[in-house]
Amino acid sequence: MSSSEDNSIKEQPLTKRAKLDNPKDQTEGELDAFEDVLFDGTTRPQDLIKPYLDGLIPYVNDTANHTDELYHEDKACVVVRDTYNKARCHMLVIPKRSIDEPKCLTTADLPLLQHIHERSLWVIAKMKRDHPELRDVGFRAGIHAIPSVRQLHIHVISQDFDSERLKNKKHWNSFTTEYFIDTDELLAMLKAKGEVKVDSEKVQAALKRDMKCHVCDQPLRNIPLLKKHIKTHLPASMTTAQPEDV
Incomplete structure (x- = not known):
């Protein structure tokens, strides 16, 4: 994000920035700016970006107003479609219990974390069953080492990375390195x-890696080359099928 874009976001009044809590109402440009703030959230004063940091909370506390994004709900968690999907299938598994981030986890949370892990595997199996073009595609379920928003969440993401919203090196490295x-x-x-402890310096450096x-x-020096190259690894079921809403 350029310095001019950065300043424009910081100078927005809180009431204006707060409307970005509901991404589906925003323009493409506003969504891109919102996402840049999320990615850099750990380096900004929290009181300036609270609306962004708390962007996942409504999916847990107000599911009735997020039915478009809601994929599954049980007593312990919700599964929602990621607004900023970086692949054909990109879901978030979010516990209903308030847990800000991975470093807040304790051994008392092991049963919940095990449940979320199993729910992630269930999502993967269901995606492969319901969407034929995804049956031969790899999936991963995991977290970002340094999350950009509050409330623990697990990314369930197909490894095709076939998405217009995958736009830069940070996006790519956040899902394909030790980050x-x-x-x-x-x-x-x-x-x-x-x-849960991570080497912050090491994982932050991973975002900047080639x-x-x-x-x-x-090695791939830019996003257009990367996207062209990774298509050579897609299974035939994906290269011949049009992307579906999942």
């Missing part, structure tokens, strides 16, 4: 250490 921690690794860490293919490790 992304799989749920089974998260569970193992919590069981072994009783807490891009490479997540399948064959070929």
